[in-house]
Amino acid sequence: MTPSTTFAVLLTRFFSQRLMQQRQASPHTICSYRDTFRLLLQFAKSRLGKEPSRLAWEELDAPLITAFLDDLQERRGIGARTRNLRLTAIRSFFSYAAFEVPEQAEHVQRVLAIPAKRYPRALVPYLSRQGLDHGSGHGTS
Numbered sequence: 211m212t213p214s215t216t217f218a219v220l221l222t223r224f225f226s227q228r229l230m231q232q233r234q235a236s237p238h239t240i241c242s243y244r245d246t247f248r249l250l251l252q253f254a255k256s257r258l259g260k261e262p263s264r265l266a267w268e269e270l271d272a273p274l275i276t277a278f279l280d281d282l283q284e285r286r287g288i289g290a291r292t293r294n295l296r297l298t299a300i301r302s303f304f305s306y307a308a309f310e311v312p313e314q315a316e317h318v319q320r321v322l323a324i325p326a327k328r329y330p331r332a333l334v335p336y337l338s339r340q341g342l343d344h345g346s347g348h349g350t351s
Contacts, residue, residue: 217267220307221247228306246299253278267311272320275300279324290329297326 229235229243250270251262257277258269279297282288288296301322308318 217265217270218263220267220310221303223310224303224306242295243299243302246296247303249282249296250275250278250300253281267314268317270321271317272324275321276324283327290327294326294329297324300324 225240225244229240235243251265254260254265254270254274255262257274258265260269279293282296283290283293301324304318304321308315308322311318
């Protein structure tokens with residue numbers, strides 16, 4: 211990684227170039243991603259004892275990110291869906307970084323391999339043909 215592609219530079223480019231210019235992400239998405247990285251950097255600071263500006267790229271690894279996501283669920287009481295949204299923001303950044311710093315591909319792949327948490331989903335009921343006919347008044351009597 212060259213000095214011009216530090217973690218801080220990559221994160222800034224991710225927000226300004228990738229999200230805002232290329233993807234034209236909604237303000238809601240940008241705020242959500244910003245909050246994710248604010249929380250991640252606070253967690254890294256407490257865990258590693260370093261200011262975010264001093265963090266090395268390699269320190270934001272899969273074990274740290276997994277611990278961060280687990281901490282959000284345990285300490286902040288977030289559900290699996292919110293955890294997965296935070297993971298989506300992190301994956302989006304690491305996918306971007308894969309193209310910007312290809313020499314870090316192994317590190318990136320480990321983060322991208324962090325699985326989403328499963329959660330119960332409500333089943334969408336379906337109507338049978340008889341139910342459709344009955345509901346529309348086209349049923350046979």
